[in-house]
Amino acid sequence: MDEFFHMGGYAFYVWSAYGAAFAVIVALVWQSVADYRAQTRLAETLEKAAGGRVRRAAHREHETGEDAS
Amino acid sequence: MAAMNSLTALQRFHAYANPARFMALSARLVAPLWILSVLVIGAGLWFALFDSPPDYQQGETVRIMYVHVPSAWLAMFGYGVMAFASAVGLVFRHPLSDVCAKSAAPIGAGFTFLALLTGSLWGQPMWGTWWEWDARMTSVLILFFLYLGYIALWATIEEPVRAARAAAVLALVGAINIPIIRYSVVWWNTLHQPASVFRMDGPSIAPAMLLPLGLMGVGFTLLFITLLLVRMRAEVMRRRVRNLRLATAGAAAEG
Numbered sequence: 001m002d003e004f005f006h007m008g009g010y011a012f013y014v015w016s017a018y019g020a021a022f023a024v025i026v027a028l029v030w031q032s033v034a035d036y037r038a039q040t041r042l043a044e045t046l047e048k049a050a051g052g053r054v055r056r057a058a059h060r061e062h063e064t065g066e067d068a069s
Numbered sequence: 070m071a072a073m074n075s076l077t078a079l080q081r082f083h084a085y086a087n088p089a090r091f092m093a094l095s096a097r098l099v100a101p102l103w104i105l106s107v108l109v110i111g112a113g114l115w116f117a118l119f120d121s122p123p124d125y126q127q128g129e130t131v132r133i134m135y136v137h138v139p140s141a142w143l144a145m146f147g148y149g150v151m152a153f154a155s156a157v158g159l160v161f162r163h164p165l166s167d168v169c170a171k172s173a174a175p176i177g178a179g180f181t182f183l184a185l186l187t188g189s190l191w192g193q194p195m196w197g198t199w200w201e202w203d204a205r206m207t208s209v210l211i212l213f214f215l216y217l218g219y220i221a222l223w224a225t226i227e228e229p230v231r232a233a234r235a236a237a238v239l240a241l242v243g244a245i246n247i248p249i250i251r252y253s254v255v256w257w258n259t260l261h262q263p264a265s266v267f268r269m270d271g272p273s274i275a276p277a278m279l280l281p282l283g284l285m286g287v288g289f290t291l292l293f294i295t296l297l298l299v300r301m302r303a304e305v306m307r308r309r310v311r312n313l314r315l316a317t318a319g320a321a322a323e324g
Contacts, residue, residue: 004118004119007129007130007132008123008128008129009128009129010128010129010130010194013130013133013191013193013194014129014130016190017133017136017137017186017187017190017191018118018136020183020186020187020190021136021140021183021187024179024180024182024183025179025292027179028175028176028179028296029296031175032296032299032300032303033299035300035303036299036300036302036303036306039303039306039307039309039310040306042306042310043306043309043310043313046310046313046314046317047313049317050313050316050317050320
């Protein structure tokens, strides 16, 4: 096991490369998922706050292709 | 006038119908793709670290290849996705292609950074230098700056349609760098070694090393696609938030 972590004397280079890859991937995953959750929550809050009026308007526009305003 | 009306109707159709369909489809794909990415990368890591031989010249440092090469592939693949989606966005005015291009950029930038960093960590013990201004390394550094410039351009223009147009032009102009990176090791006498996997005469790399490299390559690509879908979903929601805010502000101004 010691030999494995030693990496033939190149431990610093090999484990730094794998550590950096892990860190960058975790950061990308965390940031992407957090952003998706935050935006979804925000959209739900705004839709509720609009009392369904905006949503109904958007829905009507979607169905008829006409401008809701 | 009639043509203009039909164009805006088409744009309106795109704006509503397609993101809705995309959201429904991607919602079902995201979870299985996460699982598949973890499984394939997990298998790749096992072979990369435990069940593949050290190189007869490079010793254990060859294991850096299993993160360096997939990262470099994705650095270029990510730019390809971004440039292609930008072209589609410019020609067909399809909002989802703008969303796709914008979402690919930070992932591509992340993997380009990894390719540069792991390359440096491999170069120091094997070539005796962290960095060399040779054609391959310089062109990949330019790729990294292109990604950063593209992200910055999106951040500086408030209105999404205008931002998408400007960013798409930058992405397409920068696409000239991709063949330069690919052939830099052929056209110039570089410190970096030439391609050993995607060659006309087949891979020149040992099969025991090709297996972990292939698994890591596929696993990283699956992860890229998963991240791209999640980021695109976030971007669609961000635009919904923006539209809701504009609609609320408009209603308040009228009332």
